[in-house]
Amino acid sequence: MSFSDEDRDFRADSGKKFPLDPGADTEAAFALVIADALRRDFGAVPARVKHIARLTGANPRTVKNWLQAQNGPSGAGLVVLMRHSDAVTEAVLQLADRHEEQHRLRGLRLERSLRGQLLSLLEHLGPE
Numbered sequence: 001m002s003f004s005d006e007d008r009d010f011r012a013d014s015g016k017k018f019p020l021d022p023g024a025d026t027e028a029a030f031a032l033v034i035a036d037a038l039r040r041d042f043g044a045v046p047a048r049v050k051h052i053a054r055l056t057g058a059n060p061r062t063v064k065n066w067l068q069a070q071n072g073p074s075g076a077g078l079v080v081l082m083r084h085s086d087a088v089t090e091a092v093l094q095l096a097d098r099h100e101e102q103h104r105l106r107g108l109r110l111e112r113s114l115r116g117q118l119l120s121l122l123e124h125l126g127p128e
Contacts, residue, residue: 027072033091034078035069041087056080 042048049067053060056077065071073081082089086109093101 028069030095031066031069031072033095034072034081034088035067037085037087037091038067038081041085052081055084 042052049060049063052063058077066073082092
């Protein structure tokens with residue numbers, strides 16, 4: 001036995017539409033920003049996919065998807081990437097609008113770089 005047309009509730013006739021997912025734009029932007037940061041930090045090295053896969057424990061196909069901005073890393077993978085990549089850390093801070101942390105991180109990186117350059121200069125000069 002089927003229902004008559006009077007008993008059926010056709011919701012599509014009301015003219016209402018499903019709201020768009022506000023997170024969809026954020027997810028796409030997240031994937032693009034992380035892919036760009038990974039390319040900047042790991043460069044065009046042929047073995048970068050394998051290297052990133054070893055660092056994160058992710059499948060190489062998953063890493064290729066990250067690099068092509070098809071999707072972004074999950075929480076655990078993102079934390080590991082942030083541990084090994086300053087560009088990814090800065091990208092995440094930028095997405096989170098944490099500019100003060102981003103500036104502090106840049107200062108620490110410059111300090112570390114300057115310290116390394118001073119040590120190499122002192123080694124080059126030798127003891128006198």
